[in-house]
Amino acid sequence: MGPKVRIMRKEENKAIVSIQAWWRGTLVRRTLLHAALRAWIIQCWWKQKLVLLMENRRRVALDAFARQEWAVVKLQSWVRMWCIRLRYLRLLHAVRIIQVYWRWHSCHTRGFIQGHYDLKENQLNLQLEISLGSQACRVQQCIPLPIKE
Template sequence: MRVRFCTKGNLILVIIEDVEESIEWKTLQKKKQQKIKEKLRIRTKAAVKIQAWWRGTLVRRTLLHAALRAWIIQCWWRMTLSRVLEKKRQAALIAYATRERAVIKLQSLVRMWRVRWRYCQVLNAIYIIQGHWQCHNCQTCALLQGHCVVTATHLQFHIEIINS
């Protein structure tokens, strides 16, 4: 049963409905609501799937960008390390070459000093022999013939006295 009032409030309309009809109407309304709920559930499920797909796409894109950035950083770091290593190698090579050059120069100076020292010894010996020979030359007629051999480690001097 329903009661309706007119807009001005003067007329009252009382409607008496059939119980079966109202039950049918209620069941029909429930079915409509269930269909609406089912459609809403299906749409919600579809929307959730679409949202999940989109979130997955965004996450994959973000991970791809992060992986690419990490790869770029790794490449840069490897290049930086190789440059540093190359500079260290170059510095070690320069230091080695400098030390080798210094050692060679020092060895050369020592060899030169030793040969010069031997040469000075032989020269002094020659001066002594010449001094004695000049005194002795007046008394005999002989010639001096000398031969000198210089090697890296030795200085040989050979003197022959030839009587004529």
Template sequence: MDPNTAAAVAIQAWWRGQLVRRALLVAASSARRIQGWWRRVDSQRKEQQRLWVLAEYIRMERAIVLLQAQTRAWVMRTEYKRCQEAARTIQSCWRNYMQRQAGCCTEDVDLHIDIVLGVPGDCGAQSE
């Protein structure tokens, strides 16, 4: 091959190499941009999912705390009512006992009470 043809082939090879390298560089750059965009989209999606799960957890936690508070209040009300009933029973038994004790010692006391019913609308005014 003559030197001019060899030089032309070398220049063409160099130039085609440059074109291929530029095409590969553009393709790699485009791939990096697409990958970066996809990573951002995926990261945002994961962050939204994480926030949704967190909000759901907080909602569930609040519901559990409310249910526990209601249950504790119900248990305490039940216990309070039971204590009230026990106190009433004790008071009733004590009063009965005291009446029996008082009844045996003071047999001569007259406990007769007269109840006077007024006329409706009278209000204590005397008729003339």
């Protein structure tokens, strides 16, 4: 082997080594790219899981808040209803007292009218009782109704 052959072999070896280095670098870069893609996929999945977890926590907190607000509103409405009912009952009691005295006064000074009626087939039966102090008057009357057949 001559010096030219050795030089060519050295150059070939350098070329072979550089091709091998390039190929190994390509393989390493490809492997790193695949690893980075897989890591990115795992990170995306984990971020989605965290978002779902936070959304569930938010929903639970919102539901608890809504239930608490509903309970407060319901309790307030019951208390208001109770207060209004008490006021209504006091007023009703006062009205009944006034009515009793007014009716007693009306019966003893002016009198009153009571009565009822029955509607049967083609006649009206009317019964009235009129009281004026100690005097009483009863009226009964049957009124025929003109019904065309």
